[in-house]
Amino acid sequence: MDLPNIRKKPSYDAILSALQALQVQPNSWIRLSDGEKSPASDQAVVQRFLMSIIASDLEWLQESPGFDGDVLAAQEQRETLFDLASRRIAERCGRSAMPEMTRTWIVPASADLPEIRFDIREPPLTGDNLGLKTWGTSYVIAKKLENFGKQCLDHLFTKLISASASSSSRSLHPERKVLELGAGTGLVGVAAGALWGADVYLTDLVDIADNLLFNIEKNAVTVKQFGGNISSGVLDWREPDKAQEAMSCKRFDIILAADPLYDNEHPALLANVLHKFLKEDGESRALVAIPMRDNTTKALAKKLSILMIENDFLADSFGEEICQDDWEPSNGPEVNIQWTFWKRMPLRS
Ligand SMILES: C[S@@+](CC[C@H](N)C(=O)[O-])C[C@H]1O[C@@H](n2cnc3c(N)ncnc32)[C@H](O)[C@@H]1O
Known part of the structure; x- marks a missing residue:
C-alpha cells in the first residue's frame, strides 16, 4: 500500500x-x-x-x-x-482490545541482588500520549542499571560493609538525587530507586502524571525495601522554569532519559533541560538512551549530541544494545539502542 x-x-x-x-x-x-x-x-x-x-x-x-x-x-x-x-x-502494540493492562517486569538477576518485580500499569493509549506505554528501551535500560551503577557511576556510590556478614553491598549516597525525564509509565525510575537505593524524582507531561503516580504508589513498598525512595511530578521540557520553581531539589546528580526523542523540538528542549537540572560539577551524569528506529530518530539523536557538546557536555561513556521495540505482539522489529552518559566538561582555567 x-x-x-x-x-x-x-x-x-x-x-x-x-x-x-x-x-x-x-x-x-x-x-x-x-x-x-x-x-x-x-x-x-x-x-x-x-x-x-x-x-x-x-x-x-x-x-x-x-x-x-x-x-x-x-x-x-x-x-x-x-x-x-x-x-x-x-x-x-497488540493492545487494541485491552482497555488497560498491568505488566510485571523482572529486573535483574545478579550476584548482588535478587530478582526484583515491578508492576507497571499501562492505560489504553489516548491522543498522542506515548508515555502511557512502557517502551522496549526502558526495559533494556532498567536491566542495565545495576551494571551502570558499578561501571559508569561508581564514583557516586558508597560501598557499605554489611555488619553481619563479610559481604559488601553498594548504595547511592542518600544525599545523591536522581531525576527521570519523560518517565512515561516509570519503569526506569522505579527500577533505579530500588537497584541503587536512590531518591528518584520521576517526571513527565501533565497528561501522563496520574498514571505515573499510580505506578509510583504501586511499587513504593518494593523500592523502600531496597532503601530507595520514589516520587513524581510534572516537568514539561517546554516550561522547565515552572517545574524547577516548584521542586525542592533544583539540580540532580544523575538524570535519566529513555526513548525521549520523537519530535523536531525534542533535541533542543532536552539539551536545555539537562543543562538546567544537572548539577554543575564534574561528578554528575546524564544518561540518554535512544532507540535508532529510523532515519528521523537518527537525525534527532545527532542533533542532540551536537547541542550537548555546544552546551559544554562530554560523552563520558557510551554503548549499544538491541531491543524488541514491542510494536507488535510478537516478532516486532529489533531496534538498536544507543546509550550515552554525558558529563560536564571541566572548566578551563
Ligand atoms: C517514547 S515515550 C518513552 C517513555 C518512557 N521513557 C519509556 O521508555 O517507556 C517518550 C516520553 O517523553 C515524554 N515527553 C514528550 N514530550 C515531552 C515534554 N515536552 N516534556 C516532558 N516529557 C515529554 C512523553 O510524554 C513520553 O512519556
Whole structure:
C-alpha cells in the first residue's frame, strides 16, 4: 500500500484514508495466515508513517467541508488524525482490545541482588500520549542499571560493609538525587530507586502524571525495601522554569532519559533541560538512551549530541544494545539502542 509522505503535506482526506486502511483487526475477528502477514519491511514503513504524523504539527491543514457537509476546522482535523495515528500505533502494540493492562517486569538477576518485580500499569493509549506505554528501551535500560551503577557511576556510590556478614553491598549516597525525564509509565525510575537505593524524582507531561503516580504508589513498598525512595511530578521540557520553581531539589546528580526523542523540538528542549537540572560539577551524569528506529530518530539523536557538546557536555561513556521495540505482539522489529552518559566538561582555567 502506498502511504502519503507527510513531508509533502498531503491532504486531510489522504492521511485519513491511509490511517483508516491501516486499522489492525483484533485476532479474534480476522486471523491472518503467516503467508498473509505483511513482511517486516512493510511494518517498518507503516511504523515510520505513523510516527511522522505524531511528530508533525500538520500546520498546512485548512478548514474544509467534511463528509456530511459540515465545515471541519483545521484543529479538529489535526486532532482526528493524531488520535487515529495513536490508535494505529496502539494496535501494533497488540493492545487494541485491552482497555488497560498491568505488566510485571523482572529486573535483574545478579550476584548482588535478587530478582526484583515491578508492576507497571499501562492505560489504553489516548491522543498522542506515548508515555502511557512502557517502551522496549526502558526495559533494556532498567536491566542495565545495576551494571551502570558499578561501571559508569561508581564514583557516586558508597560501598557499605554489611555488619553481619563479610559481604559488601553498594548504595547511592542518600544525599545523591536522581531525576527521570519523560518517565512515561516509570519503569526506569522505579527500577533505579530500588537497584541503587536512590531518591528518584520521576517526571513527565501533565497528561501522563496520574498514571505515573499510580505506578509510583504501586511499587513504593518494593523500592523502600531496597532503601530507595520514589516520587513524581510534572516537568514539561517546554516550561522547565515552572517545574524547577516548584521542586525542592533544583539540580540532580544523575538524570535519566529513555526513548525521549520523537519530535523536531525534542533535541533542543532536552539539551536545555539537562543543562538546567544537572548539577554543575564534574561528578554528575546524564544518561540518554535512544532507540535508532529510523532515519528521523537518527537525525534527532545527532542533533542532540551536537547541542550537548555546544552546551559544554562530554560523552563520558557510551554503548549499544538491541531491543524488541514491542510494536507488535510478537516478532516486532529489533531496534538498536544507543546509550550515552554525558558529563560536564571541566572548566578551563
Ligand atoms: C517514547 S515515550 C518513552 C517513555 C518512557 N521513557 C519509556 O521508555 O517507556 C517518550 C516520553 O517523553 C515524554 N515527553 C514528550 N514530550 C515531552 C515534554 N515536552 N516534556 C516532558 N516529557 C515529554 C512523553 O510524554 C513520553 O512519556
